[in-house]
Amino acid sequence: KAGVTQTPRYLIKTRGQQVTLSCSPISGHRSVSWYQQTPGQGLQFLFEYFSETQRNKGNFPGRFSGRQFSNSRSEMNVSTLELGDSALYLCASSRGDVGTDTQYFGPGTRLTVL
Amino acid sequence: DAKTTQPNSMESNEEEPVHLPCNHSTISGTDYIHWYRQLPSQGPEYVIHGLTSNVNNRMASLAIAEDRKSSTLILHRATLRDAAVYYCILRDNSGYALNFGKGTSLLVTP
Numbered sequence: 001k002a003g004v005t006q007t008p009r010y011l012i013k014t015r016g017q018q019v020t021l022s023c024s025p026i027s028g029h030r031s032v033s034w035y036q037q038t039p040g041q042g043l044q045f046l047f048e049y050f051s052e053t054q055r056n057k058g059n060f061p062g063r064f065s066g067r068q069f070s071n072s073r074s075e076m077n078v079s080t081l082e083l084g085d086s087a088l089y090l091c092a093s094s095r096g097d098v099g100t101d102t103q104y105f106g107p108g109t110r111l112t113v114l
Numbered sequence: 115d116a117k118t119t120q121p122n123s124m125e126s127n128e129e130e131p132v133h134l135p136c137n138h139s140t141i142s143g144t145d146y147i148h149w150y151r152q153l154p155s156q157g158p159e160y161v162i163h164g165l166t167s168n169v170n171n172r173m174a175s176l177a178i179a180e181d182r183k184s185s186t187l188i189l190h191r192a193t194l195r196d197a198a199v200y201y202c203i204l205r206d207n208s209g210y211a212l213n214f215g216k217g218t219s220l221l222v223t224p
Contacts, residue, residue, distance in 0.1 A: 004157075033211065043158070043201075043214035056210050090157050092212075099207040100146050105157030 002027065004093050004106035012112045018079040021109045023091030025072050031055075031096025032074040033103060034066060037088040049074055050096045078111075086113045118202045123219040126192045134187040134218055136202030141182050144206040149176065149187050151198040152217075158201065161187065197222045 005024045013019050025032050033056075034046040045058040049068035066076040072093075078085055088110050092103035119137040126132040138147065148163040162169055162176045164185075169176040175188040189196055201217040 031210065035212075035214075042216060043152075043212075045211040045213065048210050050210075058211065092157070094210075096210070099209045100148070100163070100205045101210075102160045102163075103158075103212060105159065108157055 004091060004104055006089075006091050006106040006109050008109060009107065010110045010112075012114065013081050014114050015081055015083060017081050018077060019081060019111060020075055020077050021089055021091075021111075023074045023076075023093075023106060025074070025091075025093030026104055029093040029095055029104075030072055031094045031101070032068055032072065033092045033094070034074070034076050035090040035092065036060075037090060037108070038086075043090070046076065081113045083113050085111065087111060118204060118215055120200070120202055120215065120218045122216065123221065125221045125223065126189075128194060128222055128224050129191050132189040132192045132196070132220065132222075134189075134200050134202075134220065135184065136186070137184045138202070138204055139183045141204055142206070145204040146206065147176065147178060147182075147185050148203045148205050148212075149174070149200060150203065150212070150214075151200045153195075153198045158212075158214075161200070163205075192220075192222045194222050194224065196220065 031050045033048040037043045048056040052068045063079045068074045088108045090108045092105045094101040094103045149161040150158045152158040164176045177186045199217040
């Protein structure tokens with residue numbers, strides 16, 4: 001069974017630009033969650049999508065948004081990039097049936113904002 | 115969400131058992147105890163979880179105190195590949211997000 005894939009793996013942008021990251025979940029998984037990891041704040045939950053609907057949201061500004069497609073693939077978008085958005089962005093997929101389902105993480109996208 | 119407390123770091127010798135503690139004194143009756151770990155330059159991976167009884171799988175064992183206010187992840191024979199940050203996380207069936215804390219950074223020395 002193929003794991004969670006994320007593209008691109010590395011990205012360099014400048015302040016003020018926007019960026020779109022992509023996540024393909026494990027086949028059959030309907031939930032996709034996004035996390036931001038920085039040295040200072042650690043791993044923080046961004047949002048979770050289940051069957052194309054945002055089901056949960058973390059405490060991030062509206063510049064961070066996401067969506068999920070009918071095939072469960074998900075994208076997240078960050079607009080008006082700031083230096084502090086430099087981070088590893090991780091996506092995780094799960095069946096999504098219950099809150100305690102195991103989450104399977106991808107390798108992440110390393111975003112650098114200059 | 116109920117909080118967990120873990121030591122910042124621990125060190126172990128290769129092929130020795132490792133006991134990683136986690137305190138969760140405000141755990142509720144519906145909270146499951148989950149452990150994830152993150153190896154260097156990788157995304158986190160699931161290790162084990164339990165509710166009340168001790169649990170074993172191919173990766174580790176989870177020992178849960180009778181009052182459930184603490185738990186211990188046990189790696190029976192640490193290998194160099196087990197060097198990672200280990201996160202103890204409380205989850206209930208309504209909480210789809212993983213609330214990662216600082217975790218315990220485990221160093222394994224040959």
